[in-house]
Each structure stands twice: as structure tokens, then as C-alpha cells.
Amino acid sequence: MALHKVLGILAVSALMAAPALAESLTLDVVNNSAADLTELYASPVGVDDWQANILTATVGAGTSGTVTISEAQGCDYDLRMVFADGDALEQTGNDLCAMASFTIQ
Secondary structure, X not given: OHHHHHHHHHHHHHHHHOOOOOOOEEEEEEEOOOOOEEEXXXXXXXXXXXXXXXXXXXXOOOOEEEEEEOOOOOOEEEEEEEEOOOOEEEEEEEXXXXXXXXXXX
């Protein structure tokens, strides 16, 4: 019986020590603006620098596309969008886990 307790404690300790596996977040991006979306950056809220561009292809004006944040760090992200005409737009504090899509006006 003591062996069962020791094995149980070891199993729980191993689970607690194992890092949580990061999951991917997938989001549809609807571009209702007048310009093509050429870059999209997503950084966890509180991070002071933008991560890599997550667009794999330009999302044309009036169209939509899908983006994936690999190894997401939680749900709350700041987004930076860069358009073909040189304009940029930032939106902070987005709960991407609660969104199936993100619409740019």
C-alpha cells in the first residue's frame, strides 16, 4: 500500500512539473476595409514587441482569410494590421479564444 502512495505522489509530481502544451489559435480575418491586408501581427497582451507576421497570404479588400497563432500563450492578444496602402491599425486586448472571426472595417 505504501508503494501505491509513492507511485501516486510521483505521478502527480510529474504532471505538475510537465510544461503545459501550447495550443494553436485559429481565426478567420474578414477584411471589410478598402485596402489589402498585407501583414498581421499578434502579440500576447503585455508583450512590448510584435511577434512574427502571421499572414501566409495577403487578404484582399472585401475578402477573408484564416490565420493561425502557433503555440499560443493564452487568449488575450494585441493585433497590428498593416495594409498595402501603408496604413497600420492596432487593436489591443482581444480575447481570441472567444472569437471565431475578426472583422476589419
